Amino acid sequence: MAVVRHRSEHCISRTNIDPDALTVLYRLKQAGFDAYLVGGAVRDLLLGLHPKDFDVGTSAHPRDIRNLFRNCFLVGRRFRLAHVRFGDKVIETSTFRCEPDAGSIQMAEGGRHRDNTFGTPAEDALRRDFTINGLFYDIRSFDVIDYVGGLTDLEKRLVRCIGDPDVRFPEDPVRMMRAVRFASRFKFQIEPATYIAIERHAGEIRKAATARLLEEVYRLFAARSSEGTFRHLLQSGLMSVLMPELADFLEDSPERQDACWRLLGALDSRPPEVDLVSPEVLLGVLYHGVYTQRLRECGSEPSIHDCTETAAGVLEPFFERYQAPKRLFYSLLHLLPAIHHLVNETDPEHAGRWMNQEWARAAVVLMDCVARADHERPTAPLSKWLMALESRRGAHDHLPVHGAHPRRHEPEQRRSGPRPRA
Numbered sequence: 243m244a245v246v247r248h249r250s251e252h253c254i255s256r257t258n259i260d261p262d263a264l265t266v267l268y269r270l271k272q273a274g275f276d277a278y279l280v281g282g283a284v285r286d287l288l289l290g291l292h293p294k295d296f297d298v299g300t301s302a303h304p305r306d307i308r309n310l311f312r313n314c315f316l317v318g319r320r321f322r323l324a325h326v327r328f329g330d331k332v333i334e335t336s337t338f339r340c341e342p343d344a345g346s347i348q349m350a351e352g353g354r355h356r357d358n359t360f361g362t363p364a365e366d367a368l369r370r371d372f373t374i375n376g377l378f379y380d381i382r383s384f385d386v387i388d389y390v391g392g393l394t395d396l397e398k399r400l401v402r403c404i405g406d407p408d409v410r411f412p413e414d415p416v417r418m419m420r421a422v423r424f425a426s427r428f429k430f431q432i433e434p435a436t437y438i439a440i441e442r443h444a445g446e447i448r449k450a451a452t453a454r455l456l457e458e459v460y461r462l463f464a465a466r467s468s469e470g471t472f473r474h475l476l477q478s479g480l481m482s483v484l485m486p487e488l489a490d491f492l493e494d495s496p497e498r499q500d501a502c503w504r505l506l507g508a509l510d511s512r513p514p515e516v517d518l519v520s521p522e523v524l525l526g527v528l529y530h531g532v533y534t535q536r537l538r539e540c541g542s543e544p545s546i547h548d549c550t551e552t553a554a555g556v557l558e559p560f561f562e563r564y565q566a567p568k569r570l571f572y573s574l575l576h577l578l579p580a581i582h583h584l585v586n587e588t589d590p591e592h593a594g595r596w597m598n599q600e601w602a603r604a605a606v607v608l609m610d611c612v613a614r615a616d617h618e619r620p621t622a623p624l625s626k627w628l629m630a631l632e633s634r635r636g637a638h639d640h641l642p643v644h645g646a647h648p649r650r651h652e653p654e655q656r657r658s659g660p661r662p663r664a
């Protein structure tokens with residue numbers, strides 16, 4: 243039985259809903275369909291946060307949605323989703339669906355089940371991952387509808403699997419990474435049975451498709467809560483499967499853990515002008531400690547060759563496992579040694595030619611994190627570095643530069659796989 247919380251009993255107001263999402267919801271409603279705001283947006287609004295994106299669930303079938311919106315594109319091969327576009331913004335609109343019954347289950351590539359059967363709102367809620375992500379906001383009545391116990395769990399601040407975690411995690415192991423990410427982001431506890439199941443099934447994360455896993459690895463840094471997320475990953479055993487070399491390095495060494503958490507904490511508390519960060523920075527932060535330790539083993543004055551070799555040795559397992567782009571690997575081979583040598587530089591004007599490199603912005607952001615994590619280090623404020631970088635780039639716009647020309651509009655966060663479906 244669904245719990246219904248009426249308009250006067252919850253804090254969601256239409257003024258906090260994206261106007262384009264409201265347009266989609268209203269048009270579906272006017273055409274006679276059920277139309278709900280679903281998933282993360284309802285959770286965030288109930289927590290008083292600003293949602294990152296607004297997803298819509300509806301009884302309308304994909305072709306109905308396409309008939310209603312000229313700006314609509316159907317995507318997805320197995321399950322057709324509608325992307326209703328407003329400029330750069332996409333309102334993901336999906337028909338209510340159910341999980342296929344056990345007899346018809348076929349494992350899709352990467353261990354995700356095929357799920358292409360339309361369903362009822364209740365079935366749609368039950369196929370979602372966590373109770374806090376299974377809430378609906380009905381645009382007809384302005385009620386919040388809860389088929390899964392999400393309202394109570396939001397109040398108790400719990401991340402709890404919908405259904406049996408011993409079934410739901412093996413079914414889609416990436417959900418385990420999502421659980422620790424949500425727990426850290428909202429400072430929630432993971433409900434005990436859900437947590438025990440993560441420990442039990444951590445090894446099955448290997449079954450997920452590589453591209454999807456790499457995307458989820460980058461998402462672990464989202465919402466400026468990476469420190470908590472990686473603490474959970476180490477504790478639950480997920481890190482031993484996702485990044486065994488890092489887990490081995492951190493395990494049994496409180497000092498190394500402390501340094502790693504401080505660096506991730508520095509990344510999380512970066513200045514607001516650096517909102518999105520590139521994969522170079524994320525992986526640089528993650529592997530900085532292992533790299534520094536290995537470099538120490540090369541003696542007191544390592545050569546450039548030692549630095550590059552060490553960086554390659556540290557990063558290779560990750561790149562092999564996730565088949566991450568080679569270009570990223572080569573940037574990091576320069577970036578990690580550069581940080582090591584430049585973190586004591588206090589004047590961007592003396593920074594040298596590396597400031598012209600493609601990876602210079604990543605180096606500056608990483609350097610700032612390293613300096614802030616280690617309180618003793620004096621370095622110029624990040625804003626000064628970013629300004630120096632911009633003025634060099636400005637100067638280079640007027641010069642015929644050969645070789646490594648900095649790209650002015652580099653996308654900060656590259657996506658390597660499909661967006662998880664709402």
Ligand code: ATP
Nearest residue numbers: 281282283294369370371375376414417662663664
């Ligand atoms: P974020 O704010 O990080 O985007 P979100 O909850 O919106 O959080 P999305 O990845 O955008 O997360 O997914 C949207 C919704 O789709 C989720 O709230 C959840 O209901 C459902 N969902 C996403 N991934 C899965 C999954 N692997 N298994 C089941 N349901 C999922």
Ligand code: MG
Nearest residue numbers: 282283294295
């Ligand atoms: Mg989302």
